[in-house]
Amino acid sequence: MKTKVKILFPFSLLIALVLVFPVLIMFFSSFQGTDGGIGISNYTEIFKNNYYRKAIMNSLYISLIAAVIGEILSILGAWAISRLSEKTQNTFLTLFNMAASFAGIPLAFSLIILFGNSGILKAIATASHLSFLGAFNVYSLPGLILAYTFFEVPLGIMFLFPPIKEINSDWKEASQVLGANNWFFLKKIIVPLILPNIIETFIILFANAMGTYETMYALTGNNVVSIPIVIGALTNGSLDANIPLACALSTIFAAIMMLLVALGNRLTRRSR
Amino acid sequence: MKKSSNFGAKLTISLISIMLLTPIVATLAYSLSTSWVKTILPTGLTFHWYVVLTSSPSFLPAVLRSFGVGVATVIVSMVIFLPVIFYINVYEPKLKAKMRFLTIIPFTIPGIVLVTGLVQLYANLPIPKIVVLILTLTAINLPSFYQSLNNVFMGRDFRAMFEQAQLLGESPVGAFMHVILPNIRSGVLVGMLLTFTGAFSEYVVTNIFLGGEFETLKIYMYRLMSVNGNAGSVLTIIYFGFLMIISFLLIKTVHGKKIDQRKE
DSSP: OHHHHHHHHHHHHHHIIIIIHHHHHHHHHTTBOTTSOBSSHHHHHHHHOHHHHHHHHHHHHHHHHHHHHHHHHHHHHHHHHHTSOHHHHHHHHHHHHHHHHHTTHHHHHHHHHHHSTTSHHHHHHHHHTOGGGGOOOSSSHHHHHHHHHHHHHHHHHHHHHHHHHHIIIIIHHHHHHTTOOHHHIIIIIIHHHHHHHHHHHHHHHHHHHHTOOHHHHHHHTTSSOOHHHHHHHHHSSSTTOOHHHHHHHHHHHHHHHHHHHHHHHHHHHHHO | OHHHHHHHHHHHHHHHHHHHHHHHHHHHHHHTBSOOSSSSSOSOBOSHHHHHHHTSTTHHHHHHHHHHHHHHHHHHIIIIIHHHHHHHHHTOGGGHHHHHHHTTHHHHSOHHHHHHHHHHHHTTSSSOHHHHHHHHHHHHTHHHHHHHHHTTTSSSOHHHHHHHHHHTTOOHHHHIIIIIGGGGHHHHHHHHHHHHHHHHTOOHHHHHHTTTOSOOHHHHHHHHHHHOHHHHHHHHHHHHHHHHHHHHHHHHHHHHHHHHHHHO
C-alpha cells in the first residue's frame, strides 16, 4: 500500500499542477469581468461581438473541411499501407508518426517557400509566363486547409491503420471462402466493422485541427482569425491582452470538444 | 487480382508520400540556392546559407536550449511516469481504462487552451517558469510515452520477476532497474525518443508562457522566417534532418525488438 502511494503521488501531483489546476483556474477566471466583478460578461461579449463569432465560425469551417479531406486521404493511405510488407509498414508508420513533429512553423515555412509571395512557384511563374503556377494564395483559408492536410493525413493513418490491417488479413479470406463478392464484403463487413474507427478518427482530426495554433500563426499570422489565434493574441502579454476573455474562449473550446467526444462515444457505441 | 490491387496500394502511398515531401524538397533546393527570384531554376548552388546560419551567435544557444528542455522532460517522464505505467500494468490493470482517458487530453485541451490557465495560475507565483514549463511538457507528452510502453508488459510475468528479485535481496528500485528495465528496453527507448522529440519541438506553451524570452529552436525558426528566409530554410532542413535521425533510431529499435521476439 505504501509503495502505491509513493508511486502514484508524484504522478497525481504533476497532473494536478499542470493540467487540473490550470484548467480549473481557466474555468473560474472566465467569469471574471474587466471591471473585476464576477459574471458572464466575457461570454456575452464573445457571442455578441462579430470578431469573436467570426473566429469561432472560421475555426469550425477550416476544421470541418480539413477533417473531411484528411479522413478520405487517410482511409486510402491506411488501406494502401496495410497491403505492404510488415517491414515497410513499420517504416511508413514511424515516418508518419514523425510528420506531426514537422507540423507548425517548419511546415508553414516550407509551404511559404513553395507557394509564398517570393516563393519558388512565383519565381517559376514569372520566368515562364505561366501565371497559373503562381496563382495559389497560400496565406488564405484554402492555404490553411492545404497546410492542415499535411499533418491530418499522417495522424488519420496512425489511427486507422490498426483496424484496417486486421480486416484485411482475416475477414477478406473468410468471406471469400464463404463465397461473398467484393461489394458484399465492403458493404456488410468492412463498413460496419470499421465505422466506429472512422467516426473516432474524424473526431480526432476535427479536434486536432480546431486546436492548431502554430501552423496557422506561422502561415497567416493574425490575418485569419480563429479560436486559437484569438486566444494567443489575448494571452501573449501585448497591449490588448485580456486573459479572462481568453479563458472564456478556452472554456468554450474545451466545452465544444467534450461535447464532441461524448457524441462520438455515443455514436460508436451504438454502431458497435 | 491481388497483384493489381497491390499496384493500386503502392501508387496511393507513393502519391501521398510525394505530396507530403514536395514542400521539403522545395525547401532543400531553396536552402542550397544563391538566389531564386525570377528564374525557373536557381541562379546557382551554394552552401553559403548553411555557413551563415551555423555561424550565427543565436543558432547554437537555441539548439542547446531546446536540447536541454528535451533532456529534462525525458528525465522527469522516466522518474515519474515509468514507475506508474509499470505499477498499473502489473498490479492494477483496472486503472488502465482510466489511463486511456489521458490520451485524448491533448485533443480536448490543446497547448493553446492549456497555456491560458498556466499563465493565469503561475504568472505571479514565485515558482521558476522553466520548471513549470518542463512539468507541462512532460504531461503534454505523456500520451506518446504511455502508448510506447503500454504493450511491453504483455507476454511475461513481470510481477513474479519483480517479486523474486526482491526476495533475493534487491530493493524495489534495484529490482526494477536490474530485472524489469532490461526487459522493456526497446519500449522505454521509443518512449524516450518520442518524448524528447515532442519537448525539443514545442512552440506554443514555450512561446506564450515564457513570453518568447527563452529562445528555443522553434522560436528562433519563427524569427528567421521574417528576417532571413534563406537561413530560415537551412534551419528547417536541419530540423527535418534531426527528425529523420530520430525516425531512423525508432525504426531500428522497433525492428530490433521484432527480431528479439522471434529468437525466443
